[in-house]
Amino acid sequence: MKTVIYYFSGTGNNLYIAKQIAENLPETDIKPIRELEKNKEIETCYDWVGYIGPSYFSHIPPYMISCMEGVKYAEHQKIFLVCGCGGNRGMAIQDMRQQVNASEKESSLEYMVIQPGNYILSYGAFPDIYQKLTCLMAKRKVKKIAGDIQKNRSRKNLKPGIFYKASSEERLQKSIADFSNIGKQYRVNDNCIGCGMCEKVCPVGNITVKEGKVIFGEQCNQCMACIQWCSQRAIYFDEKETKRKRYHNPNIAVNELCR
Numbered sequence: 001m002k003t004v005i006y007y008f009s010g011t012g013n014n015l016y017i018a019k020q021i022a023e024n025l026p027e028t029d030i031k032p033i034r035e036l037e038k039n040k041e042i043e044t045c046y047d048w049v050g051y052i053g054p055s056y057f058s059h060i061p062p063y064m065i066s067c068m069e070g071v072k073y074a075e076h077q078k079i080f081l082v083c084g085c086g087g088n089r090g091m092a093i094q095d096m097r098q099q100v101n102a103s104e105k106e107s108s109l110e111y112m113v114i115q116p117g118n119y120i121l122s123y124g125a126f127p128d129i130y131q132k133l134t135c136l137m138a139k140r141k142v143k144k145i146a147g148d149i150q151k152n153r154s155r156k157n158l159k160p161g162i163f164y165k166a167s168s169e170e171r172l173q174k175s176i177a178d179f180s181n182i183g184k185q186y187r188v189n190d191n192c193i194g195c196g197m198c199e200k201v202c203p204v205g206n207i208t209v210k211e212g213k214v215i216f217g218e219q220c221n222q223c224m225a226c227i228q229w230c231s232q233r234a235i236y237f238d239e240k241e242t243k244r245k246r247y248h249n250p251n252i253a254v255n256e257l258c259r
Contacts, residue, residue: 003028003149004043005050006036008064010203010223012252013115014052014084019252020139021050021082024146032203034259036067044074048149051096052082054223057175058090058164061221063204068099080109080149084138086117089161090172097157109148110158113141116247118224121182121237124244131250183220185237186227192234198226200258229254 003025009015015030022028033051042049051068053060060083073079079100083092089112097107115138116131117123125131148155183206194212202225206217214235227235228248236242248254 001027001047002045003048003050004046005030005052006033007052008033008054008061008203009257010225011118011228011247012249012257013118014054015256016135016249016251017082017084017113017138017142018052020142021146024143025149033064033067034203036071040070041072042074042077046077048078048080049073050080050082052084053092053096055083055085055089055092056222057172058088058092058161059172059176060092060095061223062176062179063219063221065095065099068096071103073103073105079105079107081107082111082113082145084113084115087114088163090164091160093158094160107157108154110155111141111145112158113138118228118247120224120227120241120244120246125247135251179222180218180220182222182237183216184218186216186235188214188234189236191232193232197229197231197254198235201225201229201254205259225257
Protein backbone atom coordinates (compact mmCIF):
# COMPACT_ATOMS: atom_id res chain seq x y z
CA MET A 1 0.00 0.00 0.00
CA LYS A 2 1.39 3.40 -1.04
CA THR A 3 0.35 6.82 0.21
CA VAL A 4 0.97 10.36 -0.98
CA ILE A 5 0.42 13.43 1.20
CA TYR A 6 0.06 16.97 -0.13
CA TYR A 7 0.61 19.66 2.47
CA PHE A 8 0.39 23.44 2.80
CA SER A 9 2.78 24.83 5.40
CA GLY A 10 4.23 28.25 6.16
CA THR A 11 5.94 27.83 9.51
CA GLY A 12 6.32 24.06 9.37
CA ASN A 13 3.36 22.83 11.43
CA ASN A 14 1.63 20.89 8.68
CA LEU A 15 4.89 19.64 7.22
CA TYR A 16 5.64 18.27 10.69
CA ILE A 17 2.32 16.41 10.70
CA ALA A 18 3.01 15.04 7.21
CA LYS A 19 6.48 13.85 8.22
CA GLN A 20 5.13 12.20 11.35
CA ILE A 21 2.52 10.31 9.35
CA ALA A 22 5.22 9.20 6.90
CA GLU A 23 7.36 7.92 9.77
CA ASN A 24 4.47 5.77 10.98
CA LEU A 25 3.21 4.68 7.57
CA PRO A 26 5.47 2.69 5.22
CA GLU A 27 5.75 3.76 1.57
CA THR A 28 4.51 7.31 2.06
CA ASP A 29 5.62 10.25 -0.10
CA ILE A 30 5.09 13.84 1.06
CA LYS A 31 4.85 16.74 -1.37
CA PRO A 32 4.08 20.48 -1.12
CA ILE A 33 0.60 21.10 -2.47
CA ARG A 34 2.00 23.47 -5.10
CA GLU A 35 3.01 20.38 -7.10
CA LEU A 36 -0.67 19.99 -7.99
CA GLU A 37 -0.47 23.26 -9.90
CA LYS A 38 1.67 21.52 -12.53
CA ASN A 39 0.02 18.12 -12.59
CA LYS A 40 -3.58 17.53 -11.49
CA GLU A 41 -3.49 13.78 -12.04
CA ILE A 42 -2.60 11.62 -9.02
CA GLU A 43 -0.32 8.73 -9.94
CA THR A 44 -2.16 5.42 -9.91
CA CYS A 45 0.54 3.77 -7.80
CA TYR A 46 -0.91 5.49 -4.73
CA ASP A 47 -3.71 3.80 -2.80
CA TRP A 48 -4.28 6.66 -0.34
CA VAL A 49 -4.14 10.39 -1.05
CA GLY A 50 -3.91 12.80 1.89
CA TYR A 51 -4.28 16.56 2.23
CA ILE A 52 -2.97 18.46 5.22
CA GLY A 53 -3.74 22.14 5.57
CA PRO A 54 -4.27 24.90 8.11
CA SER A 55 -7.31 26.90 9.16
CA TYR A 56 -6.97 30.62 8.45
CA PHE A 57 -10.03 32.54 9.61
CA SER A 58 -11.89 29.19 9.74
CA HIS A 59 -11.01 28.19 6.15
CA ILE A 60 -8.13 26.69 4.23
CA PRO A 61 -5.95 29.18 2.33
CA PRO A 62 -7.29 30.26 -1.09
CA TYR A 63 -4.13 28.89 -2.72
CA MET A 64 -4.84 25.44 -1.33
CA ILE A 65 -8.32 25.52 -2.84
CA SER A 66 -6.93 26.41 -6.27
CA CYS A 67 -4.42 23.55 -6.07
CA MET A 68 -7.10 21.02 -5.14
CA GLU A 69 -9.51 22.13 -7.87
CA GLY A 70 -9.83 19.66 -10.72
CA VAL A 71 -7.57 16.95 -9.30
CA LYS A 72 -8.05 13.61 -11.02
CA TYR A 73 -8.04 10.41 -8.98
CA ALA A 74 -8.00 6.74 -9.88
CA GLU A 75 -11.11 4.75 -8.94
CA HIS A 76 -9.28 2.70 -6.29
CA GLN A 77 -7.78 5.66 -4.45
CA LYS A 78 -9.05 6.65 -0.99
CA ILE A 79 -8.78 10.13 0.52
CA PHE A 80 -7.92 11.40 4.00
CA LEU A 81 -7.99 14.99 5.22
CA VAL A 82 -6.14 16.61 8.12
CA CYS A 83 -6.48 20.14 9.48
CA GLY A 84 -3.47 21.23 11.52
CA CYS A 85 -4.52 24.29 13.50
CA GLY A 86 -4.28 26.13 16.78
CA GLY A 87 -7.59 24.72 18.00
CA ASN A 88 -10.29 26.22 15.75
CA ARG A 89 -10.56 24.21 12.54
CA GLY A 90 -13.70 26.07 11.52
CA MET A 91 -14.73 24.95 8.03
CA ALA A 92 -11.27 23.88 6.87
CA ILE A 93 -12.13 20.19 6.59
CA GLN A 94 -15.37 21.05 4.80
CA ASP A 95 -13.40 23.16 2.32
CA MET A 96 -11.05 20.28 1.50
CA ARG A 97 -13.94 17.83 1.32
CA GLN A 98 -15.80 20.12 -1.09
CA GLN A 99 -12.89 20.03 -3.52
CA VAL A 100 -12.60 16.26 -3.22
CA ASN A 101 -16.35 15.87 -3.81
CA ALA A 102 -16.10 18.13 -6.87
CA SER A 103 -13.68 15.56 -8.30
CA GLU A 104 -16.32 12.86 -7.70
CA LYS A 105 -14.56 11.31 -4.71
CA GLU A 106 -15.41 11.02 -1.01
CA SER A 107 -13.13 11.48 1.97
CA SER A 108 -12.79 8.30 4.02
CA LEU A 109 -10.95 9.75 7.02
CA GLU A 110 -10.92 13.27 8.51
CA TYR A 111 -8.94 14.61 11.45
CA MET A 112 -7.88 17.72 13.33
CA VAL A 113 -4.39 17.90 14.85
CA ILE A 114 -3.69 20.78 17.21
CA GLN A 115 -0.46 22.71 16.63
CA PRO A 116 0.91 25.96 18.12
CA GLY A 117 -0.62 29.06 16.57
CA ASN A 118 1.57 31.24 14.36
CA TYR A 119 -0.46 34.34 13.43
CA ILE A 120 2.08 36.89 14.61
CA LEU A 121 -0.03 39.82 13.37
CA SER A 122 -2.24 39.13 16.41
CA TYR A 123 0.03 37.40 18.95
CA GLY A 124 3.54 36.19 19.63
CA ALA A 125 4.79 32.63 19.96
CA PHE A 126 3.45 30.50 22.78
CA PRO A 127 5.85 29.35 25.55
CA ASP A 128 8.34 26.64 24.59
CA ILE A 129 6.79 24.16 27.03
CA TYR A 130 3.42 24.54 25.28
CA GLN A 131 5.04 24.02 21.90
CA LYS A 132 6.73 20.81 23.07
CA LEU A 133 3.55 19.49 24.69
CA THR A 134 1.49 20.23 21.59
CA CYS A 135 3.98 18.47 19.32
CA LEU A 136 3.98 15.46 21.66
CA MET A 137 0.18 15.26 21.54
CA ALA A 138 0.33 15.57 17.75
CA LYS A 139 2.67 12.58 17.61
CA ARG A 140 0.13 10.48 19.47
CA LYS A 141 -2.71 11.61 17.19
CA VAL A 142 -0.62 10.84 14.12
CA LYS A 143 -0.12 7.23 15.21
CA LYS A 144 -3.90 6.81 15.19
CA ILE A 145 -4.13 8.41 11.74
CA ALA A 146 -1.44 6.13 10.35
CA GLY A 147 -3.09 3.09 11.96
CA ASP A 148 -6.49 3.92 10.44
CA ILE A 149 -4.92 4.27 6.99
CA GLN A 150 -2.98 1.00 7.29
CA LYS A 151 -6.18 -0.82 8.25
CA ASN A 152 -8.16 0.85 5.44
CA ARG A 153 -10.70 2.20 7.88
CA SER A 154 -13.41 4.77 7.28
CA ARG A 155 -15.01 7.13 9.76
CA LYS A 156 -17.79 9.69 9.87
CA ASN A 157 -17.08 13.09 8.38
CA LEU A 158 -16.12 15.79 10.85
CA LYS A 159 -18.56 18.58 11.58
CA PRO A 160 -17.48 22.24 11.54
CA GLY A 161 -15.27 23.23 14.47
CA ILE A 162 -17.07 23.95 17.73
CA PHE A 163 -15.92 27.58 17.66
CA TYR A 164 -17.26 28.19 14.16
CA LYS A 165 -20.39 30.30 13.81
CA ALA A 166 -22.21 30.50 10.50
CA SER A 167 -23.35 33.98 11.46
CA SER A 168 -19.69 35.10 11.25
CA GLU A 169 -19.17 33.82 7.71
CA GLU A 170 -19.58 37.17 5.99
CA ARG A 171 -16.97 38.73 8.28
CA LEU A 172 -14.61 35.78 7.80
CA GLN A 173 -14.87 36.00 4.03
CA LYS A 174 -14.08 39.72 4.13
CA SER A 175 -10.95 38.95 6.17
CA ILE A 176 -9.86 36.27 3.69
CA ALA A 177 -10.50 38.61 0.75
CA ASP A 178 -8.18 41.10 2.46
CA PHE A 179 -5.22 38.68 2.63
CA SER A 180 -3.62 40.05 -0.51
CA ASN A 181 -4.09 43.67 0.51
CA ILE A 182 -2.46 43.04 3.89
CA GLY A 183 0.44 41.19 2.25
CA LYS A 184 1.11 44.11 -0.09
CA GLN A 185 1.50 46.34 2.96
CA TYR A 186 4.30 44.30 4.53
CA ARG A 187 7.39 46.38 5.11
CA VAL A 188 11.11 45.66 5.38
CA ASN A 189 13.38 47.52 7.78
CA ASP A 190 17.09 48.24 7.60
CA ASN A 191 17.93 44.87 9.16
CA CYS A 192 17.31 43.18 5.78
CA ILE A 193 20.46 41.70 4.23
CA GLY A 194 18.81 40.62 0.98
CA CYS A 195 19.42 36.91 1.67
CA GLY A 196 16.25 35.86 -0.18
CA MET A 197 15.03 33.46 2.51
CA CYS A 198 11.57 35.05 2.47
CA GLU A 199 11.30 34.29 -1.25
CA LYS A 200 12.38 30.68 -0.72
CA VAL A 201 9.96 29.85 2.11
CA CYS A 202 6.84 31.52 0.67
CA PRO A 203 4.63 28.52 -0.22
CA VAL A 204 2.69 30.44 -2.86
CA GLY A 205 5.59 32.17 -4.62
CA ASN A 206 4.37 35.63 -3.67
CA ILE A 207 7.77 37.16 -2.87
CA THR A 208 10.70 38.06 -5.11
CA VAL A 209 14.04 39.58 -4.18
CA LYS A 210 15.66 41.74 -6.85
CA GLU A 211 18.97 43.48 -6.31
CA GLY A 212 18.55 42.97 -2.58
CA LYS A 213 15.08 44.50 -2.50
CA VAL A 214 12.10 42.46 -1.24
CA ILE A 215 9.01 42.75 -3.43
CA PHE A 216 5.62 41.48 -2.22
CA GLY A 217 3.11 40.34 -4.82
CA GLU A 218 -0.68 40.17 -4.79
CA GLN A 219 -1.19 36.53 -3.81
CA CYS A 220 -0.40 36.59 -0.07
CA ASN A 221 -2.23 33.84 1.84
CA GLN A 222 -1.22 35.07 5.32
CA CYS A 223 0.82 31.99 6.24
CA MET A 224 3.35 34.15 8.13
CA ALA A 225 6.34 32.26 6.68
CA CYS A 226 8.25 35.35 5.56
CA ILE A 227 7.92 37.13 8.90
CA GLN A 228 8.48 34.10 11.11
CA TRP A 229 11.51 32.68 9.28
CA CYS A 230 13.37 35.96 8.69
CA SER A 231 16.62 35.58 10.61
CA GLN A 232 17.04 39.36 10.77
CA ARG A 233 13.49 40.13 12.00
CA ALA A 234 13.32 42.52 9.06
CA ILE A 235 9.77 41.92 7.75
CA TYR A 236 6.70 43.30 9.49
CA PHE A 237 3.20 44.65 8.91
CA ASP A 238 2.83 46.74 12.03
CA GLU A 239 5.44 47.89 14.54
CA LYS A 240 3.86 45.52 17.09
CA GLU A 241 5.26 42.40 15.38
CA THR A 242 8.84 43.56 15.77
CA LYS A 243 8.53 43.08 19.53
CA ARG A 244 6.68 39.75 19.46
CA LYS A 245 8.38 36.40 19.86
CA ARG A 246 8.74 34.62 16.52
CA TYR A 247 7.54 31.04 15.91
CA HIS A 248 8.25 28.19 13.57
CA ASN A 249 7.81 24.52 14.27
CA PRO A 250 10.78 23.44 16.41
CA ASN A 251 11.05 20.12 14.58
CA ILE A 252 11.32 21.59 11.08
CA ALA A 253 14.41 23.17 9.50
CA VAL A 254 13.96 26.15 7.22
CA ASN A 255 15.56 24.39 4.24
CA GLU A 256 12.78 21.78 4.32
CA LEU A 257 10.28 24.46 3.30
CA CYS A 258 12.36 26.20 0.65
CA ARG A 259 11.02 26.19 -2.89
